[in-house]
Amino acid sequence: MRPPTVTFLGGVREIGGNKILVEDGPDRVLFDFGPAFSHRIEEYYVDFLQPRSTSLAKDLLEFDLLPRMSGLYAKEALGDADLAYAPPEVHAVFVSHAHADHVGYLRILDPEIPVHVGEGTKTLLDAIATSTAMKYGDHPWRVFRDATPVRVGRIEVVPYPVDHSIPFAYGFLVRTSEGTLAYTGDFRHHGPRAADTHRFFAAVADEGVNALVIEGTRAGLDRRRNLTEDGVRTGVDRLLDGHSELALACTYPRDVDRLTTLHSAALAAGRELVVSVRTAHLLSQVAPRFPSGTVPVPGSPGLRVYARRKRTTYLWERPHLDGALTAEEVRARGRQYLLALDLAHFPELIDLRPPRGSPYIHSMSEPFSEDDVSEQVMHNWLHHFGLVFHQMHASGHASAAELLNLIRSTGARTVYPIHTEHPEAFAPAGPTVRSPELGRTYPIPGA
Ligand SMILES: [Zn+2]
8 A cells, every 4th residue: 555645735835825635545634725825826816806706616726726636625616617526535624723824715625524623713713704704614623622632544633732923823743654744834933822832843853753844934035024022012112102192003813912912012001902893803702712811802901992984783793882982082082092903994094184103003024025016005095194104023934044943853854845935945954855846745654
């Protein structure tokens, strides 16, 4: 019989879109299933020109933007695509974390395939599905526990929490009947859960893995300025100290660490952090999974909700609208608030009219390319309102130098860089590095 194998069906020479298939005899397990931030997709689908939600798999398969694999997709998502429907031939999907590039296509998978997630990730997915247009489909959801093995036929998967810019992120040890593979998911070790990342890599080193599948978002050209989470806090403290107008900030919507950092900075400066109704919903759902009082929820001291004017109010929004602030209230008492405002909600600035010179904290990574349209649009708005741009961000990913050190610490026999546009930047890690090819299968031999 052929040895256990790993096949890379996505995340190859692109950021996101990891789709990693591990096979051992008849048993097949898939890790992550979302869209890449990829030029490949943007050759066909961009902005308003998107695959139809009624035939997502068919529309993506048309341009080979999904693996052409039978026994994987839902009948409904395939429709009359040229890939015929077949009953499930994949026995489990494991999710590393709740970012869209890892879970965004779960809804087109056959609804009979069990999806394994961390408990906190399930809470996040439910909160996102309730409060946005994102859906994940019906599946038998299986919740795994930290460091507790899950068996799927001959394959044993052990989930280890890691530090990332969304809580409840995992790396996995994947034991087969011969060798073991480690898959890092997305990770860093300069955030509040750095110790988790260190524990995972210690487990990988102890195991003596044959294959290390490691993300490399920041490998290669990384001109973005990166702070630690504590560094962001210091920067925001300093900025709030020197200003007496409304302060604005923009973060990734699921970056609970950053929202917590902004909240404590606001409190320390005698201000309140004002968040959107959607963020209030997310915080209220995830907070019980953190030590009591560490994640602010509506009603906590120093956290307020901003009510945009809307035509309809959804049921999930209602509990957060009592005592919510209007644009007029924020405008009248700007110096009391630090307002978290998404790019999509910039028209609120037309009502808020912050005094010229007010600070705008961009607490996200800088864009990947110079020609990013939304980057230019953001600056047009800031310029129009005379807001002063400050970049303060702690990345969700380890730096290139950190990646090389971690790789050495594992002693892995073969290293597969994925989730990166620059696999060649891993070359300094030595001859064990093998840049995978899309769709190609590699053995996981024993010792
Ligand atoms: Zn990712």
